[in-house]
Amino acid sequence: MSPPIPIPERSLFEQYRKVAVAGIITAAVIGWVYWQNWASMWVKWDRDPRYSHGYFVPLFAGYLLWSRRAHLQSGYRRSHVYGLLLVVVGLAIRAGGVLIYNDWFAALSLLPVLLGMAILAYGISGFRWAWPAVAFLVFMVPLPYRFEIALTHPLQGVATSVSTYLLQTAGFVAVAEGNTIRMGDGIRLGVVEACSGLSMVMIFLALTTAVAILMKRPWYERVIVLASTIPVALLANIIRITSTGILHKLVSREFADRVFHDFAGWLMMPLALGMLWIIMKIVSRLILDIEPERAIGSVAKIPTLTAGLSSK
Numbered sequence: 001m002s003p004p005i006p007i008p009e010r011s012l013f014e015q016y017r018k019v020a021v022a023g024i025i026t027a028a029v030i031g032w033v034y035w036q037n038w039a040s041m042w043v044k045w046d047r048d049p050r051y052s053h054g055y056f057v058p059l060f061a062g063y064l065l066w067s068r069r070a071h072l073q074s075g076y077r078r079s080h081v082y083g084l085l086l087v088v089v090g091l092a093i094r095a096g097g098v099l100i101y102n103d104w105f106a107a108l109s110l111l112p113v114l115l116g117m118a119i120l121a122y123g124i125s126g127f128r129w130a131w132p133a134v135a136f137l138v139f140m141v142p143l144p145y146r147f148e149i150a151l152t153h154p155l156q157g158v159a160t161s162v163s164t165y166l167l168q169t170a171g172f173v174a175v176a177e178g179n180t181i182r183m184g185d186g187i188r189l190g191v192v193e194a195c196s197g198l199s200m201v202m203i204f205l206a207l208t209t210a211v212a213i214l215m216k217r218p219w220y221e222r223v224i225v226l227a228s229t230i231p232v233a234l235l236a237n238i239i240r241i242t243s244t245g246i247l248h249k250l251v252s253r254e255f256a257d258r259v260f261h262d263f264a265g266w267l268m269m270p271l272a273l274g275m276l277w278i279i280m281k282i283v284s285r286l287i288l289d290i291e292p293e294r295a296i297g298s299v300a301k302i303p304t305l306t307a308g309l310s311s312k
Contacts, residue, residue, distance in 0.1 A: 026117055030110065033094070037107040044142045050199040053206050057140035060210055064133035071129035072122060080123040086116025104144045111137055132213055139206040152198050158234060160191045163241040170242075172249055181241075187248050189241065197237035204233040204272050211276075221283055228279050236272040 031038070045054035090113035097105030111134050118130035143151075156179045164181050167174035173184045181189040208229040212222040247255060 026114070030113070033091075034107070034110055037103065037110070040103055041107060041140060041142065045140075048142070050148075050202050051140075051142050053203045054140045054142075057137060057206065061133040061136050064136065064213065065130065068129050068132070071125050080119050083116045083118070083120030083123075083126070086112045086119060088116075090116060102144070104141065107141045108138070111135070136206075136209065136213070139202075139209070143202075148198065151201075155197045155201070155234070156191050159197055159238055159241055162238045163189075163191070163245065166238070166242045167245050170246065172245065174245065181245060183245055183249065187245075187253070189245055189248070191241060197234050200237050200268055200272070201230055201233040204236075204269070205229045207269075207273075208276065217284075218287075221280075221287065224283050225276065225280060228276065232272050232275045232279070235275065236268045239271065240268055 041051075041054060044051050090109045090111070093109035093112070094106050097103065097107075097109060114137070115127070115130055115134045118126035118134070120126075122129065160176050160179050160181060164174045164176040167181070167183070175182045179191045181191070183189065208225060212225050215222055215225070
């Protein structure tokens with residue numbers, strides 16, 4: 001009997017050729033249909049500091065697709081008609097957004113279109129492969145103007161009230177007048193829209209979501225990390241405003257304004273990341289992981305111990 005003829009291993013290019021071709025075609029179609037939305041988002045990323053993280057979002061989504069490519073190798077690859085349904089729904093949402101002149105709906109419709117194409121090409125495996133990356137793309141779409149205004153004013157109020165309370169607790173004269181903190185001697189700290197903390201919340205939420213996706217921890221720890229995002233971001237902004245008020249009283253107005261506008265903006269993100277690291281450490285100490293092997297071993301010892309006691 002003749003030995004079987006060895007089958008040569010496929011090269012890396014051959015293994016991912018279908019993925020590469022599908023990716024090029026998808027990019028061409030998406031670029032043609034959504035080029036106006038891409039241009040509008042690019043301008044927003046460039047001019048609005050609240051969405052400066054937009055450049056990072058597609059890059060991280062691409063990294064997620066590459067890191068999760070094993071789902072396409074070992075999963076069920078048969079295409080599914082639900083993918084076509086998602087594509088149609090996404091294009092319908094875009095058409096509705098264009099008709100009512102709503103850029104947010106038009107841009108957000110890209111997400112179901114991308115997920116539908118993945119399902120249409122690879123079925124359930126395509127959904128498992130692509131959904132985290134597609135879901136993360138929501139952070140690159142700027143919020144509607146009305147939603148921004150609805151969030152900004154409450155955030156301004158919280159930042160003003162808490163900063164005033166902290167200044168009073170530290171022994172300084174501070175009175176909140178609307179969104180302004182009056183500290184006497186002509187010192188007035190205006191918590192304007194740019195200081196509301198919305199920019200910090202948006203950037204830190206995207207960053208924290210990326211960290212939660214990459215964490216090799218149980219799902220409940222990831223939920224705790226995500227839930228702490230908004231409080232941590234607000235606290236970092238409150239510390240910035242309170243420190244500015246203290247510097248106004250103890251040093252000088254010029255130095256306080258320089259710190260507030262130049263240095264504090266750069267220090268807010270490391271401060272928030274430090275607080276997030278502390279929260280993760282506390283959670284890891286409060287919640288203990290039980291190894292499956294040890295748990296099974298302790299359960300298996302129970303009948304043996306019971307039998308020994310009954311024999312006595």
